[in-house]
Amino acid sequence: MITPRTTPIHERAQAEEDWLTVAANNVLITRLDKTELSGPVLARAQGSLVWDVHGKEYLDFNSGQMCSALGHSHPRIVAAIKEAAGEFIHASSSFFNTQELELAEKLAGFLPDNLNRCLFLESGSDANEVAIQIAKRYTGRYEVASPHIGFHGLSDASRAVTFGTGWNKGYGPYAPGAYAFMGPYCFRCPIRLRFPECQMVCVDGATQVLDSQVEGGLAAIITEPLFSAGGVIEPPPGWLAAVRAAADERGALLILDEAQTGLGKLGDMWGFERDGVVPDIVTISKHFGGGISISAIVTTDEIADAVQATGFTHGHSHTSDPLACAAASATLDVIREEDLPTKAKEIGNSLRRRLVEVQQSHPSIADLRGRGLIQGLEFSDSPSMGVPPPGYRVEAAAVSLGLLMSVRRGGSVLRFVPPWSTTEEQLDRATSMLDDALTTCGL
Numbered sequence: 001m002i003t004p005r006t007t008p009i010h011e012r013a014q015a016e017e018d019w020l021t022v023a024a025n026n027v028l029i030t031r032l033d034k035t036e037l038s039g040p041v042l043a044r045a046q047g048s049l050v051w052d053v054h055g056k057e058y059l060d061f062n063s064g065q066m067c068s069a070l071g072h073s074h075p076r077i078v079a080a081i082k083e084a085a086g087e088f089i090h091a092s093s094s095f096f097n098t099q100e101l102e103l104a105e106k107l108a109g110f111l112p113d114n115l116n117r118c119l120f121l122e123s124g125s126d127a128n129e130v131a132i133q134i135a136k137r138y139t140g141r142y143e144v145a146s147p148h149i150g151f152h153g154l155s156d157a158s159r160a161v162t163f164g165t166g167w168n169k170g171y172g173p174y175a176p177g178a179y180a181f182m183g184p185y186c187f188r189c190p191i192r193l194r195f196p197e198c199q200m201v202c203v204d205g206a207t208q209v210l211d212s213q214v215e216g217g218l219a220a221i222i223t224e225p226l227f228s229a230g231g232v233i234e235p236p237p238g239w240l241a242a243v244r245a246a247a248d249e250r251g252a253l254l255i256l257d258e259a260q261t262g263l264g265k266l267g268d269m270w271g272f273e274r275d276g277v278v279p280d281i282v283t284i285s286k287h288f289g290g291g292i293s294i295s296a297i298v299t300t301d302e303i304a305d306a307v308q309a310t311g312f313t314h315g316h317s318h319t320s321d322p323l324a325c326a327a328a329s330a331t332l333d334v335i336r337e338e339d340l341p342t343k344a345k346e347i348g349n350s351l352r353r354r355l356v357e358v359q360q361s362h363p364s365i366a367d368l369r370g371r372g373l374i375q376g377l378e379f380s381d382s383p384s385m386g387v388p389p390p391g392y393r394v395e396a397a398a399v400s401l402g403l404l405m406s407v408r409r410g411g412s413v414l415r416f417v418p419p420w421s422t423t424e425e426q427l428d429r430a431t432s433m434l435d436d437a438l439t440t441c442g443l
């Protein structure tokens with residue numbers, strides 16, 4: 001019989017090395033951004049701060065994995081989890097539960113009137129996967145298109161429509177019918193045009209290529225309203241409306257993936273509001289659970305009724321778990337009561353002002369972009385930027401100073417996603433560390 005070892009690592013560990021030894025021996029290392037075995041090993045978090053096993057403090061300008069945007073351990077989320085933990089953690093997903101129904105009604109109240117039918121899942125990837133399944137079932141078609149700069153997750157179906165990060169390579173073949181089309185990366189426009197003189201001819205060109213490939217009609221176009229993981233790429237005004245029109249012309253559904261952009265992060269409640277577009281299906285995840293794993297898809301009566309009538313079935317063991325629904329319900333209360341969309345604008349503007357100052361002393365920064373809590377900078381592509389790519393060098397220097405962020409587009413973009421709990425003093429400290437890191441790297 002196997003006898004489990006009894007002395008836990010937290011009682012044995014003297015230093016980070018000991019934790020990393022466990023990582024080497026007992027973890028299948030699949031992290032998105034790092035392949036090497038390295039620290040920091042994070043031990044606890046509060047608000048906008050995270051501490052490692054040595055007690056070193058970091059400003060978390062990544063909001064965990066973007067899921068702690070309310071701030072780590074927001075007191076309202078902690079209280080909701082504690083209460084739910086004592087009452088009802090998990091339920092059979094064959095029955096409705098009260099937390100699920102309370103959340104469904106509340107979430108519908110945050111959306112345009114026609115988006116009112118919710119399904120709760122566990123991650124952004126599975127929400128997108130189910131949204132695609134619903135589009136296929138509704139249209140009777142199987143083909144799906146997505147911009148070449150987007151990210152929709154790493155399950156099989158969501159990875160198949162993730163073209164913007166390179167993480168779709170080496171896992172195929174996928175199910176047939178996943179196509180990329182040219183997305184609006186205006187800063188380095190693939191067809192060397194400038195907005196607004198270009199009149200967004202990229203959408204025409206992209207859809208012509210798409211039409212030439214599609215065999216039986218598109219089931220859906222899926223996109224983010226701002227491409228976060230693809231490099232904080234903001235479509236020009238009108239792009240999303242043009243994509244909506246392209247979907248309509250083809251009888252395809254528009255799925256908007258608001259994992260990163262929804263629930264107040266960009267300064268509106270939803271990323272799609274800027275262009276006055278309403279999707280057929282919206283997917284929601286990341287900070288929806290205040291740090292707990294939960295996602296949602298929301299669609300219209302027409303689509304929900306149609307797929308229900310055909311017997312559409314979907315559920316995981318933890319679908320609509322009451323504890324996760326209670327956390328998400330508390331998140332929605334916090335967003336409304338603390339007016340987080342307005343606060344996102346204020347923090348974003350404040351961070352952008354400081355990034356402009358940093359850029360003035362570091363001409364290696366070629367572009368600043370983003371909205372609300374998602375801000376990014378892109379380095380010049382001059383060969384003098386050196387190897388490894390500048391983003392990775394600056395990130396390493398910033399982490400050693402105590403600032404966490406993420407590196408995108410193969411090291412040419414840095415992304416900053418400060419939680420809503422971030423103070424002006426913390427913004428000052430973060431940009432000062434960024435400034436020092438750039439100087440250390442000779443950039």
Ligand SMILES: Cc1ncc(COP(=O)(O)O)c(C=O)c1O
Pocket residue numbers: 122123124125126128151152153154224228229257258259260285286
């Ligand atoms: C826009 C977008 N969609 C989907 C996902 C996947 O979400 P998850 O990691 O929860 O599966 C992510 C994750 O970063 C994302 O940024």
